[in-house]
Amino acid sequence: MRKKKGLLIIMDGLGDRPIPEFEGKTPLEAAYTPHMDKLAQNGICGGVYPICAGLPVGTDVGHLHIFGYNSDLVYRGRGPLEALSAGIELADGDVAFRGNFATIDDNNIVVDRRAGRIREGTNELASALNGMQLSNGVKVLVKELTEHRVAVVLRREGLSDAITTTDPGTGEEGEKICHPTGIDNTVEAQDTANALLEFTQKCHEILKNHPLNKQRQENNLYPANIILTRGAGMKTAMPSIYKRDGIRAVCIAGDQTVGGIAHLAGMDYYQEESFTGSFDTNLHGKGLKAIEFINSGKYDWIVIHCKATDLAGHDSQPQRKKEYIEKVDIMIGEILSHIDLHECYVSITADHSTPCCLKDHSGDSVPTLISGGDVLADCVMNYNERSCREGILNNLTANDIYHLQLSYMGFMKKRGS
Amino acid sequence: MRKKKGLLIIMDGLGDRPIPEFEGKTPLEAAYTPHMDKLAQNGICGGVYPICAGLPVGTDVGHLHIFGYNSDLVYRGRGPLEALSAGIELADGDVAFRGNFATIDDNNIVVDRRAGRIREGTNELASALNGMQLSNGVKVLVKELTEHRVAVVLRREGLSDAITTTDPGTGEEGEKICHPTGIDNTVEAQDTANALLEFTQKCHEILKNHPLNKQRQENNLYPANIILTRGAGMKTAMPSIYKRDGIRAVCIAGDQTVGGIAHLAGMDYYQEESFTGSFDTNLHGKGLKAIEFINSGKYDWIVIHCKATDLAGHDSQPQRKKEYIEKVDIMIGEILSHIDLHECYVSITADHSTPCCLKDHSGDSVPTLISGGDVLADCVMNYNERSCREGILNNLTANDIYHLQLSYMGFMKKRGS
Numbered sequence: 001m002r003k004k005k006g007l008l009i010i011m012d013g014l015g016d017r018p019i020p021e022f023e024g025k026t027p028l029e030a031a032y033t034p035h036m037d038k039l040a041q042n043g044i045c046g047g048v049y050p051i052c053a054g055l056p057v058g059t060d061v062g063h064l065h066i067f068g069y070n071s072d073l074v075y076r077g078r079g080p081l082e083a084l085s086a087g088i089e090l091a092d093g094d095v096a097f098r099g100n101f102a103t104i105d106d107n108n109i110v111v112d113r114r115a116g117r118i119r120e121g122t123n124e125l126a127s128a129l130n131g132m133q134l135s136n137g138v139k140v141l142v143k144e145l146t147e148h149r150v151a152v153v154l155r156r157e158g159l160s161d162a163i164t165t166t167d168p169g170t171g172e173e174g175e176k177i178c179h180p181t182g183i184d185n186t187v188e189a190q191d192t193a194n195a196l197l198e199f200t201q202k203c204h205e206i207l208k209n210h211p212l213n214k215q216r217q218e219n220n221l222y223p224a225n226i227i228l229t230r231g232a233g234m235k236t237a238m239p240s241i242y243k244r245d246g247i248r249a250v251c252i253a254g255d256q257t258v259g260g261i262a263h264l265a266g267m268d269y270y271q272e273e274s275f276t277g278s279f280d281t282n283l284h285g286k287g288l289k290a291i292e293f294i295n296s297g298k299y300d301w302i303v304i305h306c307k308a309t310d311l312a313g314h315d316s317q318p319q320r321k322k323e324y325i326e327k328v329d330i331m332i333g334e335i336l337s338h339i340d341l342h343e344c345y346v347s348i349t350a351d352h353s354t355p356c357c358l359k360d361h362s363g364d365s366v367p368t369l370i371s372g373g374d375v376l377a378d379c380v381m382n383y384n385e386r387s388c389r390e391g392i393l394n395n396l397t398a399n400d401i402y403h404l405q406l407s408y409m410g411f412m413k414k415r416g417s
Numbered sequence: 418m419r420k421k422k423g424l425l426i427i428m429d430g431l432g433d434r435p436i437p438e439f440e441g442k443t444p445l446e447a448a449y450t451p452h453m454d455k456l457a458q459n460g461i462c463g464g465v466y467p468i469c470a471g472l473p474v475g476t477d478v479g480h481l482h483i484f485g486y487n488s489d490l491v492y493r494g495r496g497p498l499e500a501l502s503a504g505i506e507l508a509d510g511d512v513a514f515r516g517n518f519a520t521i522d523d524n525n526i527v528v529d530r531r532a533g534r535i536r537e538g539t540n541e542l543a544s545a546l547n548g549m550q551l552s553n554g555v556k557v558l559v560k561e562l563t564e565h566r567v568a569v570v571l572r573r574e575g576l577s578d579a580i581t582t583t584d585p586g587t588g589e590e591g592e593k594i595c596h597p598t599g600i601d602n603t604v605e606a607q608d609t610a611n612a613l614l615e616f617t618q619k620c621h622e623i624l625k626n627h628p629l630n631k632q633r634q635e636n637n638l639y640p641a642n643i644i645l646t647r648g649a650g651m652k653t654a655m656p657s658i659y660k661r662d663g664i665r666a667v668c669i670a671g672d673q674t675v676g677g678i679a680h681l682a683g684m685d686y687y688q689e690e691s692f693t694g695s696f697d698t699n700l701h702g703k704g705l706k707a708i709e710f711i712n713s714g715k716y717d718w719i720v721i722h723c724k725a726t727d728l729a730g731h732d733s734q735p736q737r738k739k740e741y742i743e744k745v746d747i748m749i750g751e752i753l754s755h756i757d758l759h760e761c762y763v764s765i766t767a768d769h770s771t772p773c774c775l776k777d778h779s780g781d782s783v784p785t786l787i788s789g790g791d792v793l794a795d796c797v798m799n800y801n802e803r804s805c806r807e808g809i810l811n812n813l814t815a816n817d818i819y820h821l822q823l824s825y826m827g828f829m830k831k832r833g834s
Contacts, residue, residue: 001777374434374774376443376781376802392782392806396470403471407780412471414778416478416488417495417515417648 001410004373005294005344007335008303008405010066011328012059012255013310015353015366015385019318027312027321027356028367028384035333036369036383039346043371045380046393047364048401050352054363059310062351063261065398067241067249068406077161077233078257079151085260086143086151090235095159095192098231099142099150100167101125101224104204108177110168114148115224121212125224126150128206138195142227145256146277152229154195160188166200167228177228196229203227240266241301247411248298252289253305254281267303279308279324287331291338300409304331313354321356345372345408348383349401368393368401372408418827421790422711422761424752425720425822427483428745429476429672430727432770432783432802436735444729444738444773445784446801450746452753453786453800456763460788462797463810464781465818467769471780476727479768480678482815484658485823494578494650495674496568502677503560503568507652512576512609515648516559516567517584518542518641521621525593527585531565532641538629542641543567545623555612559644562673563694569646571612577605583617584645594645613646620644657683658718664828665715669706670722671698684720696725696741704748708755717826721748730771738773762789762825765800766818785810785818789825 014028022030050057050065060078061071069075079096090096101122103112122144129142141153162183168175180196182189204226207213213223241249243266251262254275262269270289274282286304293302306328312321336346350366367388369380380391388394393401406412431445439447467474467482477495478488486492496513507513518539520529539561546559558570579600585592597613599606621643624630630640658666660683668679671692679686687706691699703721710719723745729738753763767783784805786797797808805811810818823829 002775374772376434378803378806392464392811394812396812400470403469403780405471407471407473410775412473412780414473414475415468416475416481416492 003410006301006405006409007290007294007344008347010305011309011350012307013313013352013354014350015364017355017357026385027318028325031322031325033329033383035329035336039371040369040380040383042377043369043375044378044393045369045388045391046396047389048368048393048396048398049365050398056361056363057352059257059351060261063258066351067265068399068402074236074238076236078231079233080235081260082145082151083153084263085256086145088141088143088151088153093157093159095154095161095232095234097152097229099152099227099229101148101150102226102228103222104177104226110173110175110177112222113173116222118148118224124212125207125210128210129203134195134198136191136195140199150227152227158188159192160186161232161234162189163193163232165230165232167230238264242266245406245411247300249301250293250299251303251305252286255305255307258305277307283327283331287334290335294339294344310354313356314359316356316359318356342373347405370404420827423718423822423826424707424711424761425764427722428726428767429724430730430769430771431767432781434772434774443802444735445742448739448742450800452746452750456788457786457797457800459794460786460792461795461810462786462805462808463813464806465785465810465813465815466782467815473778473780474769476674476768477678480675483768484682485816485819491655493653495648496650497652498677499562499568500570501680502673503562505558505560505568505570510574510576512571512578512649512651514569514646516569516644516646518565518567519643519645520639521594521643527590527592527594529639530590533639535565535641541629542624542627545627546620551612551615553608553612557616567644569644575605576609577603578649578651579606580610580649582647582649584647655681659683662823662828664717666718667710667716668720668722669703672722672724675722694724700744700748704751707752711756711761727771730773731776733773733776735773759790762787764822787821
């Protein structure tokens with residue numbers, strides 16, 4: 001079977017709902033995206049569900065399904081993924097958490113879930129906590145991630161990930177941090193919950209007195225005086241994308257969580273300092289790197305991840321979402337002028353929708369297209385939520401889209417003969 | 418529940434991709450098919466996946482799913498099917514292979530995978546090999562099938578189908594035939610691999626000196642001097658279509674592999690010598706036989722299989738594919754003028770796509786329609802890959818289409834009450 005290459009552009013949290021100030025258009029509908037539209041005109045489109053209709057997913061689960069995995073079978077929570085992203089080598093029995101640097105007041109009320117989206121100095125704060133020894137013999141590993149994000153690992157034999165965590169939730173501020181408890185009645189779970197409580201208390205003591213936070217307060221910035229934890233989990237085994245499907249894949253991303261998922265899938269992960277995982281990321285540089293990878297022959301499947309669409313959704317900033325989408329379109333235009341669509345299929349999708357009106361992930365389908373040389377185009381003329389749903393991929397799932405890409409590229413093994 | 422009849426026409430490997438010489442149309446789009454289009458206008462259509470999006474299937478697996486089976490549960494390889502097609506009664510423990518009469522040179526390099534698509538004399542060649550006794554007590558059964566195809570069975574107690582075979586692959590010529598080995602470390606697998614090797618060597622000695630091959634060489638034809646084997650398997654149990662669903666079904670086909678699948682499904686298999694399984698098959702005769710079966714009351718479900726669309730795809734002959742489709746359309750016209758669509762639903766589908774640009778099966782969807790008396794028609798006006806995908810059956814699977822046909826015919830059992 002002939003082999004071709006594939007490029008996939010993922011805009012995190014892209015899908016949205018009607019925005020009043022855009023006269024009912026979504027940010028993607030309102031954006032000027034001639035290159036995405038050209039791909040739609042020469043491709044096949046659909047509103048695609050990450051797993052199934054109506055089920056919202058996280059970035060982790062969404063990406064696993066985009067990469068052809070069934071998260072139910074291979075995935076046990078975000079904690080281990082964040083640890084991997086942070087470069088922490090997990091041992092069997094470690095319990096890992098995803099964490100946020102956050103701001104609480106004297107009554108343990110969460111004032112800001114992201115400590116004002118802190119970006120500088122989190123490595124110092126993490127270092128001040130890393131290696132902490134708790135009274136029940138547990139050692140704590142702490143390592144900063146992108147922006148306010150941080151990985152936390154509890155290490156000792158006889159721990160359990162069947163515990164509740166300290167983060168009161170992903171919704172509004174103003175709630176009290178939670179008291180961790182065991183979900184089952186085992187000694188291991190109680191012991192782990194106690195360790196997490198003790199870590200959280202000591203963490204607050206250390207952080208609130210940290211010079212960096214004193215200075216933030218002087219500058220009228222939220223102090224990063226606590227780590228909120230969630231997503232407790234232990235590590236699992238997962239086949240690499242190469243072993244499973246024979247494709248050599250690379251993920252170009254600034255966001256370390258996505259980098260961690262790529263790592264988990266055995267894909268290469270390419271990052272530069274200018275890939276910030278935010279609005280100011282170097283999209284031009286990502287495009288150049290993708291062109292280089294496509295033309296080098298080193299990889300079969302090249303994935304570019306663009307994060308800020310999701311941030312704009314969470315922060316309910318439709319205008320910013322629209323502008324960022326237009327920047328991604330310019331990147332796509334640059335790539336298209338340097339590659340041959342008869343040799344490399346180009347696809348666009350999202351891991352989930354993050355509508356500005358919800359400030360959170362929704363169970364809506366995500367606009368998706370597959371374009372290239374011999375794709376029998378459907379009637380869709382524009383790449384956006386509304387138009388794509390008229391396409392022939394409508395109601396398929398992220399796993400389906402992965403398999404269709406591989407089928408075009410010539411990497412799907414025939415069942416039967 | 419009232420009962421109606423159903424006629425299903427399967428065009429093997431029908432689906433295709435844009436053909437440059439047809440100005441980007443597929444062979445089916447380029448073909449003049451007024452009768453298929455009429456059925457589409459009065460029916461419901463879709464681009465249908467044999468199993469799921471992007472997964473290419475073989476003729477065997479594709480037909481099992483068209484007949485309502487889940488191949489994962491009932492099917493263990495092509496070998497036993499070919500033996501059944503050839504009329505070999507498999508005993509428990511037999512290991513069966515599908516084979517090709519092929520041409521190798523003195524260095525065991527495959528020169529032609531199909532011995533110039535040999536059609537005459539394969540019964541003589543098979544007879545010269547059938548009944549061969551090998552040194553480890555294995556008896557070999559050999560029986561010719563359509564054209565270059567042949568069934569091979571190794572018979573002795575204590576054999577295994579966990580072995581690699583001698584066919585270097587379905588791709589290009591120029592590769593050496595493979596040395597069979599056990600896939601697992603059992604004595605049974607090693608013993609079976611040794612038997613297959615010995616058979617292959619003896620087979621080459623006998624065939625290369627066979628008068629029929631001497632004559633082929635004098636006529637500048639490729640000698641059929643080896644049998645390449647693949648698809649090792651043992652027999653499995655499978656409920657008949659009648660036992661499962663209560664329908665009396667018949668399959669009209671020239672291709673013996675499809676005949677074997679019909680046989681496996683407990684359907685009657687109707688064949689005439691003029692049904693060649695190739696471009697020159699007697700489509701008029703197939704149509705007449707279908708009309709007879711529909712009007713006789715002997716069967717509930719009548720299936721006509723037409724093979725040459727697949728051959729044209731494998732040989733990358735879009736013009737021939739188009740012309741053959743037009744002949745099938747004429748056959749459909751003849752049938753329609755002799756049956757009552759209020760008494761017999763008519764459906765058209767394919768087991769998989771075989772795009773001319775790939776020369777192999779793809780994971781694309783296949784154009785599918787169900788038409789007849791009380792079907793609530795959708796908006797599709799033409800039967801082809803592009804138009805059908807706009808229809809209401811889009812993205813369903815072959816199993817879904819089977820169940821819909823049975824539902825219209827009145828044979829689906831109600832779940833609940």
